[in-house]
Amino acid sequence: MITRLTLVNFKAFRRLELTLGPLTLLTGLNSSGKSSVLQSLGLLRQSFEDTELPRADQGLLLNGELVELGSARDVLHDDFGPADELEDLGVTDTPAVAVVVEADGEPFSFVGRYDAEQPDEDVMETLVYPTLPLFVREPFQYLHADRITPAVTYPRSRRIAIDRGFLGVRGEHTVNYLRHFGEREIPDGPLRHARASSPQLRDQTVAWMQELCPGVNLQADPIEGTDSVRLSYGFGGTAGINATRRRRPTNVGFGLTYALPIVVACLTATPESLILLENPEAHLHPKGQSRMAALISAAAATGAQLVVETHSDHVLNGVRIAVKRGNLQADDALVHFFRGNGSGAEVISPRMDKDGMLAQWPEGFFDEWENSLDQLLD
Ligand SMILES: Nc1ncnc2c1ncn2[C@@H]1O[C@H](COP(=O)(O)OP(=O)(O)O)[C@@H](O)[C@H]1O
Ligand SMILES: [Mg+2]
Incomplete structure (x- = not known):
């Protein structure tokens, strides 16, 4: 099970740290980075899935069966910069993206170096963690x-x-x-x-x-x-x-x-x-x-x-009801609300209790029903 995902210089994110659980809902505004989170996992999988092939040495495959991300220039965050995740692996000399997956208590770091001489390449040279995490092989x-x-x-x-x-x-x-x-x-x-x-x-x-x-x-x-x-x-x-x-x-x-x-x-x-x-x-x-x-x-x-x-209140509420009915543990349902704030993505993560109630209801988070009703009743 992946419990944490950290993205550095990856598409919309200068740095994003996200907790994942058995069920994680990514919600929020259009173009706020939700799909990019899924794409980062798809990217790892398509780069390292078939370990029979020498792919692990070849690098991050930006275009493949799971995701079509374009070139290294497209993937590297516009305002890229240094990060601990990169320094830990000794990458200080060149811009780079990092996807760090914490699975079963262990962090696995995947770094793709950006070659300024070849920005249109769709493979990024990687430093691969010595063992591939299980999630690359599982169903x-x-x-x-x-x-x-x-x-x-x-x-x-x-x-x-x-x-x-x-x-x-x-x-x-x-x-x-x-x-x-x-x-x-x-x-x-x-x-x-x-x-x-x-x-x-x-x-x-x-x-x-x-x-x-x-x-x-x-x-x-x-x-x-x-x-x-x-x-x-x-x-x-x-x-x-x-x-x-x-x-x-x-x-x-x-x-x-x-x-x-x-x-x-x-x-x-x-x-x-x-x-x-x-x-x-x-x-x-x-x-x-x-x-x-x-x-x-x-x-x-x-x-x-x-x-x-998801963009659906009904999906969110359906999950809340599953929790309330005891069909899913409250701790096993995580909700992240993405809202772009101009200089990158901001994520708010309202916690769900065992009755399916959410601790926070930030502005813009599935509140349009009420907003519309207010206008109708005004
Ligand atoms: N290299 C990049 N640098 C900065 N932002 C980027 C980069 N690539 C994509 N983005 C931004 O990422 C966002 C798209 O993210 P996406 O995950 O498709 O959003 P969502 O699924 O929430 O609609 C857009 O706002 C786009 O401007
Ligand atoms: Mg999307």
């Missing part, structure tokens, strides 16, 4: 805000969806993952949906999707002779997964297909998982957003680690 999901849209077919990559169990940053491998692992059982615990017709992933996915859209069911089929899989939906309470009348995703509305990777990502959670989610609420109706928060909280309660960027 991992990262879903960007920009995900798959309804389509009739989806890719069928054995290597990505099956060998690695990765859904893709746009969730593009979710349908193939479901097709292949549909019979895998969700262990008895917080993630297992009580009203599903079986503990199998396929039925558990349907049950959680029905929380978003009552009566829906879905099916993932291979298209023989092609490298594609097909997704189809059925409606009608008792139709079950074998319903004959199927609908193409393109005829079913955006929200369901957009939410599917999030649901499946949460259902892949094991105590070793790290799951990064951007805007799980996208395109869902308010109650659906709230139910999505229940699922996210359940994934965190299994012992997985989730870091979630």
